[in-house]
Amino acid sequence: xxxxxxxxxxxxxxxxxxxxxxxxxxxxxxxxxxxxxxxxxxxxxxxxxxxxxxxxxxxxxxxxxxxxxxxxxxxxxxxxxxxxxxxxxxxxxxxxxxxxxxxxxxxxxxxxxxxxxxxxxxxxxxxxxxxxxxxxxxxxxxxxxxxxxxxxxxxxxxxxxxxxxxxxxxxxxxxxxxxxxxxxxxxxxxxxxxxxxxxxxxxxxxxxxxxxxxxxxxxxxxxxxxxxxxxxxxxxxxxxxxxxxxxxxxxxxxxxxxxxxxxxxxxxxxxxxxxxxxxxxxxxxxxxxxxxxxxxxxxxxxxxxxxxxxxxxxxxxxxxxxxxxxxxxxxxxx
Amino acid sequence: xxxxxxxxxxxxxxxxxxxxxxxxxxxxxxxxxxxxxxxxxxxxxxxxxxxxxxxxxxxxxxxxxxxxxxxxxxxxxxxxxxxxxxxxxxxxxxxxxxxxxxxxxxxxxxxxxxxxxxxxxxxxxxxxxxxxxxxxxxxxxxxxxxxxxxxxxxxxxxxxxxxxxxxxxxxxxxxxxxxxxxxxxxxxxxxxxxxxxxxxxxxxxxxxxxxxxxxxxxxxxxxxxxxxxxxxxxxxxxxxxxxxxxxxxxxxxxxxxxxxxxxxxxxxxxxxxxxxxxxxxxxxxxxxxxxxxxxxxxxxxxxxxxxxxxxxxxxxxxxxxxxxxxxxxxxxxx
Numbered sequence: 068x069x070x071x072x073x074x075x076x077x078x079x080x081x082x083x084x085x086x087x088x089x090x091x092x093x094x095x096x097x098x099x100x101x102x103x104x105x106x107x108x109x110x111x112x113x114x115x116x117x118x119x120x121x122x123x124x125x126x127x128x129x130x131x132x133x134x135x136x137x138x139x140x141x142x143x144x145x146x147x148x149x150x151x152x153x154x155x156x157x158x159x160x161x162x163x164x165x166x167x168x169x170x171x172x173x174x175x176x177x178x179x180x181x182x183x184x185x186x187x188x189x190x191x192x193x194x195x196x197x198x199x200x201x202x203x204x205x206x207x208x209x210x211x212x213x214x215x216x217x218x219x220x221x222x223x224x225x226x227x228x229x230x231x232x233x234x235x236x237x238x239x240x241x242x243x244x245x246x247x248x249x250x251x252x253x254x255x256x257x258x259x260x261x262x263x264x265x266x267x268x269x270x271x272x273x274x275x276x277x278x279x280x281x282x283x284x285x286x287x288x289x290x291x292x293x294x295x296x297x298x299x300x301x302x303x304x305x306x307x308x309x310x311x312x313x314x315x316x317x318x319x320x321x322x323x324x325x326x327x328x329x330x331x332x333x334x335x336x337x338x339x340x341x342x343x344x345x346x347x348x349x350x351x352x353x354x355x356x357x358x359x360x361x362x363x364x365x366x367x368x369x370x371x372x373x374x375x376x377x378x379x380x381x382x383x384x385x386x387x388x389x390x391x392x393x394x395x396x397x398x399x400x401x
Numbered sequence: 402x403x404x405x406x407x408x409x410x411x412x413x414x415x416x417x418x419x420x421x422x423x424x425x426x427x428x429x430x431x432x433x434x435x436x437x438x439x440x441x442x443x444x445x446x447x448x449x450x451x452x453x454x455x456x457x458x459x460x461x462x463x464x465x466x467x468x469x470x471x472x473x474x475x476x477x478x479x480x481x482x483x484x485x486x487x488x489x490x491x492x493x494x495x496x497x498x499x500x501x502x503x504x505x506x507x508x509x510x511x512x513x514x515x516x517x518x519x520x521x522x523x524x525x526x527x528x529x530x531x532x533x534x535x536x537x538x539x540x541x542x543x544x545x546x547x548x549x550x551x552x553x554x555x556x557x558x559x560x561x562x563x564x565x566x567x568x569x570x571x572x573x574x575x576x577x578x579x580x581x582x583x584x585x586x587x588x589x590x591x592x593x594x595x596x597x598x599x600x601x602x603x604x605x606x607x608x609x610x611x612x613x614x615x616x617x618x619x620x621x622x623x624x625x626x627x628x629x630x631x632x633x634x635x636x637x638x639x640x641x642x643x644x645x646x647x648x649x650x651x652x653x654x655x656x657x658x659x660x661x662x663x664x665x666x667x668x669x670x671x672x673x674x675x676x677x678x679x680x681x682x683x684x685x686x687x688x689x690x691x692x693x694x695x696x697x698x699x700x701x702x703x704x705x706x707x708x709x710x711x712x713x714x715x716x717x718x719x720x721x722x723x724x725x726x727x728x729x730x731x732x733x734x735x
Contacts, residue, residue, distance in 0.1 A: 069593040069610070069704055071670040073632045081633075082669045085676030089660075089692040125668035134733075259403040265669075276403070298407045299415075326423075331665030331702045334459035334729070335416045335599075336405040342419030358423040360728070362696075368665045368704070370403055390733065394694070395668070397731040399724060 068268040078265045079122045079144055086129055090394050094132060101149070102141040102157040105132055114232045114241045115139060115161030118170050118225060119154065120177055121146040123264075124285060126395025127221065127364040128171075133393030135229050137170070145264060146286050148176035154184030158193060166194030166238035170225055170245060172217025173199040196242040200224055202254040202375065204313045205282025205290045216284050219327035219364035220252040220375045222396060223387075230389035248383060253310040254325075256290070256373035257302055258283035262330060262366045271366075281305055285329075285366045299336070303343035306374050311351065316378060318352040323387060325375035328362035332370050337361070340372055356384065363396060402602040412599045413456045413478050420463055424728050428466060435483070436475040436491040439466055448566045448575045449473060449495030452504050452559060453488065454511055455480045457598075458619060460729025461555065461698040462505075467727030469563050471504070479598060480620050482510035488518035492527060500528030500572035504559055504579060506551025507533040530576040534558055536588040536709065538647045539616025539624045550618050553661035553698035554586040554709045556730060557721075564723035582717060587644040588659075590624070590707035591636055592617035596664060596700045605700075615639055619663075619700045633670070637677035640708050645685065650712060652686040657721060659709035662696035666704050671695070674706055690718065697730060 072078050083101050087094060094103045102119075109115060118128045119141035132140050139161040143149035154169075161167045169185065171177050178199065185195040201212055202220030228245040236244070258280045261270035272287035274280060279302070282290025291309065316322065326341045328334070337360050348355055356379055364373070379387065391398040406412050417435050421428060428437045436453075443449060452462045453475035466474050473495040477483035488503075495501045503519065505511050512533065519529040535546055536554030562579035570578070592614045595604035606621035608614060613636070616624025625643065650656065660675045662668070671694050682689055690713055698707070713721065725732040 069613075069630060071591075071593070071633045071636060071666060071674055071706060073634050073673065078669060078673065081676050082672040085672035085674070085679070088679040089672065089675050089694055123669065125672070130668070257405075259405070279403075296403060299405045300407050302405060330667060332405060333664060333699065333701055334464070335412060335457065335701070338416040338419035338423065338459070339407065339412065340405055340419070341423050342415050345419070345422040360423055365667065367667055367669070370702070372405060392733040397733055399726040399731055399733055 068263045070265060072265055075265045075268065079142065082122065083142065097157055097160045100153040100156055102139065102153055103132060104139040104160050108138045108161060109163035110138065111163055112165060112235055113163060114165050114236065114238050115163060115167040116170065116225065116228055116232055117157055117161045117167050119149050120171050121148060123367055124365050130395025131225055131393050135233065135389050135391035136393040136396060137225050137229065145266065148174065148180045151180040151183040154181055155187050158184060158188045158195060162193045166196065168228060168238060168241050168245065169195060169197040170221065170228060171199065172221055173201040173215065194238055196238050198224065198242060198245040198249060200249055202252045203284065204253050204255050204309050206284060206288065209313060216288065218254050218256055218285055219325055219373045220254045222325060222363050223252060223323065223375065223377045224248045226391050227383060227386050229391065230386035233389065248377065251378040251383065252375060253313050254373050254375040255282055255306050255309045256329065256371060257281050257306060258329065258369055258371040259296065260370040261287065262369035299339050300343050303340055303347060307344055307347045310374060310376055314378060316353055316376060321354040321356050321379045323357045323377045323379060324355055325359045327364055327373045327375065329369040329371040330362065330365040331368045332372050334360065337372055344374060357387065357401065402597045404599060406599055409599045409602065413476065416456065417476065431491055431494045434487040434490055436473065436487055437466060438473045438494050442472045442495060443497035444472065445497055446499060446569055447497060448499050448570065448572050449497060449501040450504065450559065450563055450566055451491060451495045451501050453483050454505050455482060457701055458699050464729025465559055465727050469723050469725035470727040470730065471559050471563065479600065482508065482514045485514040485517040488515055489521050492518060492522045492529060496527045500530065502562060502572060502575050502579065503529060503531040504555065504562060505533065506555055507535040507549065528572055530572055532558065532576060532579040532583060534583055536586045537618065538587050538589050538643050540618060540622065543647060550622065552588050552590055552619055553659055553707050554588045556659060556697050557586060557657065557709065557711045558582045560725050561717060561720050563725065564720035567723065582711065585712040585717065586709060587647050588707050588709040589616055589640050589643045590663065590705060591615050591640060592663065592703055592705040593630065594704040595621065596703035633673050634677050637674055637681060641678060641681045644708060644710055648712060650687055650710060655688040655690050655713045657691045657711045657713060658689055659693045661698055661707045661709065663703040663705040664696060664699040665702045666706050668694065671706055678708060691721065691735065
């Protein structure tokens, strides 16, 4: 393992310190835990947006707090949910009195710890609502959508939730709008290589030199199928088929697209993949409103990418235009 | 080589097509060449900022056009300078009558082709000035600074040049301001692995599993020294020593920092590296004004990173605050 680190068992703490220092004018630490908030949190008359999850997927979630993005983030160890006590403390910091919306990806550990924190917070009189993200179509069939995992689609959900929260909407409205975004989103990933866990120096799974896995999860969870490595065109066709038929996305729909790199895949490849996806969407007469290309939800140095499509309506489109200014994702407005 | 591509000999064309499609509302192609401009170029009463160089370093240079960034970009094949005929055509597109400033990294092929294009453009009555970037302290001693290579520091120079150009400044003023930025910038890189050239499937150089090269160039050019892989702390100390003594940066100076990933190095590692750099700068009593962390100037999937410091004065600081909105680099203002 060749990584620019110090003590492999301390990577999360040192990363967190680096994050606080690099953004010292914009973010502050909450207590003594690995949680951070925008400087001006709690924000008067605004629902607090709290995000979090395991580390190792940077910039997600750590670097997604800022204006037009989340207010507070709580991180766990690499690929491990944050502890419920930390989430509770972060919830208190996020609450201006208007309640707090949790947005996180649907994994067992996160569900457990965020669920417990939510219960505890409510016992202390804080209104908490939750939107679990389950955008990965590869992880369970449609009729068991609530068993699906969350992957890169959470980026768009945070952006939409933050935009509606900034209008002063109440907690129920912010929650239902975030759900509306989630329910219009579908994603799928493809992995070409594994990733190295800093603390062990070991890769998370094995994959042959001539193989790729369609639908593989962020931590190496099994996907739809393992196939021989094929060209970008064929890969894009297979991936888009899975998501297009699932919502389904249909002729005349308008979408925002995210082509997300998993770690070591170059922007050159992501652009080539988008070139293929654009052709497919054109052929299906699906209109592209906006495209984001970048490595926003990663798995260490894993090679591969994911496609995310969000079907827009007038309301989501208007909210999508909102400026977002976080260290890990910036959108200067549209 | 596991890459998401189609024909390895056509990666640049397909990447360029994908870029045009993904940004169809913001950029346009120039003629039939691999050059693109912001939609509203040429911009009345504004010096045109033209950038370019070899492909394979994305988002640099391709994705650095937009408001507050460059106006026009011309790209060559992977690691190869763009042809002078293409640069000439792009120059014509960039010129509103107020002249064009070329900003590119100091490599022999680029110097030759941009130099020729500049001569040809001037014969056609277009005022062209040039700022070559030579921020890499590892590539030649200070007394031969003009032989140094350009690396990630060019990002800050483009940003500063665009900001002064937007004020309506004339070509000489834009040039001298870009030079002022360059002359206050120093960078150094460290490489842990090589990178794969798509067309050959081969890596550009060899480096042992337990080695790293301090000061290695973007294409595998030799650096200051090859050493055993050490911890982030020790690496940061060695790298910062090289740049701090060179300008030199001194007690009381104020700087903007760029911690740039070379391709497959995670943001977790970049944040850990910044954590170390911040401590060093504090100890030297050098004040940090702003920090950018990301993979802006890459070498395919190379592992490693570079540090760039720009010493600020009141003028550069004011210009630095300007908004920048390009597909590959966004800065929402300060």
